[in-house]
Amino acid sequence: MDFSLPQAYLIGLIVLLGSAAVVVARQILRVRRDEAALARLEAEVQGGQRSAADLYELASVQLRKRLYSQASDNLKQALKRAGNEPLEAQALIENALGFALAAQNNYAAAVRHYRAALKAKADYPVALNNLAFALEKQQKQEEAREAYAKVLEMDSANRTARKRLKRLERRTAA
Numbered sequence: 001m002d003f004s005l006p007q008a009y010l011i012g013l014i015v016l017l018g019s020a021a022v023v024v025a026r027q028i029l030r031v032r033r034d035e036a037a038l039a040r041l042e043a044e045v046q047g048g049q050r051s052a053a054d055l056y057e058l059a060s061v062q063l064r065k066r067l068y069s070q071a072s073d074n075l076k077q078a079l080k081r082a083g084n085e086p087l088e089a090q091a092l093i094e095n096a097l098g099f100a101l102a103a104q105n106n107y108a109a110a111v112r113h114y115r116a117a118l119k120a121k122a123d124y125p126v127a128l129n130n131l132a133f134a135l136e137k138q139q140k141q142e143e144a145r146e147a148y149a150k151v152l153e154m155d156s157a158n159r160t161a162r163k164r165l166k167r168l169e170r171r172t173a174a
Helices: 005-046 052-064 068-084 087-103 107-120 125-137 141-154 159-173
Strands: none
Touching: 005 052, 052 068, 052 087, 068 087, 087 107, 087 125, 107 125, 125 141, 125 159, 141 159
């Protein structure tokens, strides 16, 4: 069966439009899921159930929706309630709070929280990557370089650390 140019064009267009429809549908479903989770979690937190895990989950949804100041407030409350939580959970909360603060360009506070996350869990490459990025934003290039190098010691396949470290080295070489 021979395809003419118009037929090939129409088939290509249908495939392209079908792919776009799938991508848009997935995005809509993701947004609806986040909205439903946000409404449910806000109701639970306002209803008096304010455990560190609930506050962390609420803040995670707020971070995905880029509601950084609200997420910061909830993560600060989660930290206050995280005294009985395992160190790994405390590290997750500290890292998320650092991320929320860094997203608001408060890098000094973000660095404090990333360091606290690393104090709770020393082998936490995500927090170390985030720390290095915040240090880089504060123009502390040598400390950032050391942090990226530590990430690569923990995880040699970490693309973020490898890319950022190369970028820092190019800057100092230039």
